[in-house]
Amino acid sequence: MTFVLASQLPVLIAVLVLGTVAKVITVSSGGEPGSFSKLGPAVLVPARMQGPALLGCALGELVLATGLLLTAHPIFRWGAVAFFALSTYVLLELRRRRPDAGCGCFGEISAAPVGRRSVGRTIVLTGMAGMAVWAEVPGVAVFADPPWPLIAAGLVALAVMSPEIEELIDRVRYRAPCEQRPAPAESVMLSRLRASGAWRAHRDQLTTTDPYDSWRELCWRFFVFRNQDRDDVVFAVYLSGRRPAVRVAVVSGEDSDALPVYTPVSA
Amino acid sequence: MAYPSIERRRVLAAAALGREVGVPGPDPGSGDPLHAVTGTILDVSPHLMTIERPDGRTDRLIIAPWATIWRGAEVTPADLPVGARVIMRTSRERKVVERVWADIVRITGTILSVEGRKDLVVELHCGPHRGRRTVVIPYRATGRLQVRHPQLEPGYLFDAIGIRQDGTTLALLPATSQPTYPARAVPPAPPAYAGVQPRISGTATWSDAFDEEERGLAYPMLERADAACPDAGVSCAGLPYLALGSLLQIRNSCTDRTANLPIVTCGCVAGRFCDRCVECGTSERGRIVELSPSSYIELGGELVKGCFNVQIGLG
Incomplete structure (x- = not known):
């Protein structure tokens, strides 16, 4: 019996961890407090508290997930039941007071207005958490010997009730072209450049390995270095892909005539 | 990071990608070029104006009989005080004044x-x-x-x-109808479809925060770290990321004048305006460039009207 009761623990832990990660990413990448204005319970608190409220929720989820994973203590089991029951209430309240707001359960992906499916999902999760109350094993034990069919059934039930999955599919289908997407950080692009063949071919001629200028234009990031003849060596690194295309040119320091030494080089 | 020379970026990028280096300035095919002249009034009579240019030179210009003068309202040359800062649209090799905006x-x-x-x-x-x-x-x-x-x-x-x-x-x-949303809640850009748009339509405005006689523009979609501007990269118009120093081709859809202008600063406030310009037909929503006053005038814009519709492309 314990086997069945504990079967949904992995699902619960996975949902809680996903929720934490998605919320933290939303808060850290958002930067624009206005963008939280359509997200979940955060709309019910004043604007300056919205980021902290979302992070507080994420922290609570992480504590519950850790507790469910490591112990069988009733405080975490009942805590999870209370958390999902409260979420159900909050979503119903949100639906009544702010029909335009998304549930924010998984950060900014959950921006679609709260519907029956989101509410149904928290009810199912409350039920799963309720089952786990009487399971006397910690989550780790279930992960060690997973009851696959029951886990799969739980996941399918949740997937059916998750509007986020459709949103994810839409985002992949209608992905913005690369010139409109935010780029990886400059340091990431610099390490990709340093892993390329073009870099190895020119490295020995450079005076320093740190660029003196760098900028992003459309799908390319440019790095400029000085070589020992006081010429500029400019590398253009394509923004997408782990081993991106790299182009390089040496431009004489005085005049603007380019001396392209390489035809397109793929790293 | 220091910017050794933003103009140099254009040359270096063109060399690396094997494309042609664009030349800033008006397109020769746009008809009789307009020139913007700025200065401080030293003396003014009904038909003649003497100004001191920012570089210290003194210039005498003829006020055309059809010229209009604005200083809070339409005024006559006699209403212009000595010491007023003027920006003018001139023709005939910067000799004949057609429009004057004083202290704007x-x-x-x-x-x-x-x-x-x-x-x-x-x-x-x-x-x-x-x-x-x-x-x-x-x-x-x-x-x-x-x-x-x-x-x-x-x-x-x-x-x-x-x-x-x-x-x-x-x-x-x-200068516009106020957007209905707070400044920090700019609506998202419409979903983009893969594939490069060759030209983007939208609104061009001007700002007085440029250097005198500077030709250039402020563009909202810059990488925050590159432009040292924590508010950049916000726009509701679906713009591509560009850099300080990139050359944009700006076509005024109302007057059909075209010019190549460099991005000289970050247009983080302009990007927050998701409004339309109704100067000649209704524009697409979103301010895509904010021009320096001189560039705005040379593209045929009227400063008092505040905006015109543009199409932009990479110069």
């Missing part, structure tokens, strides 16, 4: 505070590079401004045209 300012930013009962004193945040500005809305202009700016409250956007008088900035005309 444009105040664009986010409202920080509004005080006063008759004359309103508005404090604005004009972006990280431009800092704060305090403007006075004289009582006679409050109705006109509030009709287009119904939410004169902290956190909302403000955009007006006015004059500088005795060291005070007066806002006299609304």
Whole structure:
């Protein structure tokens, strides 16, 4: 019996961890407090508290997930039941007071207005958490010997009730072209450049390995270095892909005539 | 990171990608070129004006009989005080003045505070590079401004045209209809479809925060770390990321004039305006470039109207 009761623990832990990660990413990448204005319970608190409220929720989820994973203590089991029951209430309240707001359960992906499916999902999760109350094993034990069919059934039930999955599919289908997407950080692009063949071919001629200028234009990031003849060596690194295309040119320091030494080089 | 020379970037990028280096300036095919001239009035008579240019030269210009002069309202040459700062549209090799705007300012930013009962004193945040500005809305202009700016409250956007008088900035005309959302809640861009748009349509405005006689523009979609501008990269128009120094080809859809202009600064406030320009037909929503006054005039724009419709492409 314990086997069945504990079967949904992995699902619960996975949902809680996903929720934490998605919320933290939303808060850290958002930067624009206005963008939280359509997200979940955060709309019910004043604007300056919205980021902290979302992070507080994420922290609570992480504590519950850790507790469910490591112990069988009733405080975490009942805590999870209370958390999902409260979420159900909050979503119903949100639906009544702010029909335009998304549930924010998984950060900014959950921006679609709260519907029956989101509410149904928290009810199912409350039920799963309720089952786990009487399971006397910690989550780790279930992960060690997973009851696959029951886990799969739980996941399918949740997937059916998750509007986020459709949103994810839409985002992949209608992905913005690369010139409109935010780029990886400059340091990431610099390490990709340093892993390329073009870099190895020119490295020995450079005076320093740190660029003196760098900028992003459309799908390319440019790095400029000085070589020992006081010429500029400019590398253009394509923004997408782990081993991106790299182009390089040496431009004489005085005049603007380019001396392209390489035809397109793929790293 | 220091910017050794932003113009150099264009040469280096062109060399690396094997494309041609664009040349800044008006397109020769746009007809008789217009020239913007700025200066300070030394002397003015009904038909002749003497000004001191920013580089210290003195210039005498003929005021055309059809010329219009604006200083808060349409005025005559005799109303222009000595010492007024003027920006003019000229033709015939910078000799004949067709339009004069005296002491004109444009105040664009986010409202920080509004005080006063008759004359309103508005404090604005004009972006990280431009800092704060305090403007006075004289009582006679409050109705006109509030009709287009119904939410004169902290956190909302403000955009007006006015004059500088005795060291005070007066806002006299609304430059747009105020966006209905707070400045920090700019609507997202419409979903983009893969594939490069060769040209983007939208609104061009001007700003007085450029150097005198500078030709260039402010563009909202820059990488925050590159431009050292924490508010950049916001626009509701679906713009591609570009860099300081990139050359844009700007075509004024109203006058059909085209010019290549470099991006010289970050247009983080312009990017927050998701409005339309109704100058000649309704534009797509979103301000895509903010031009320096000289560039705006040379593309055929009227400073008092505040915007025109443009198409931009990479120069």
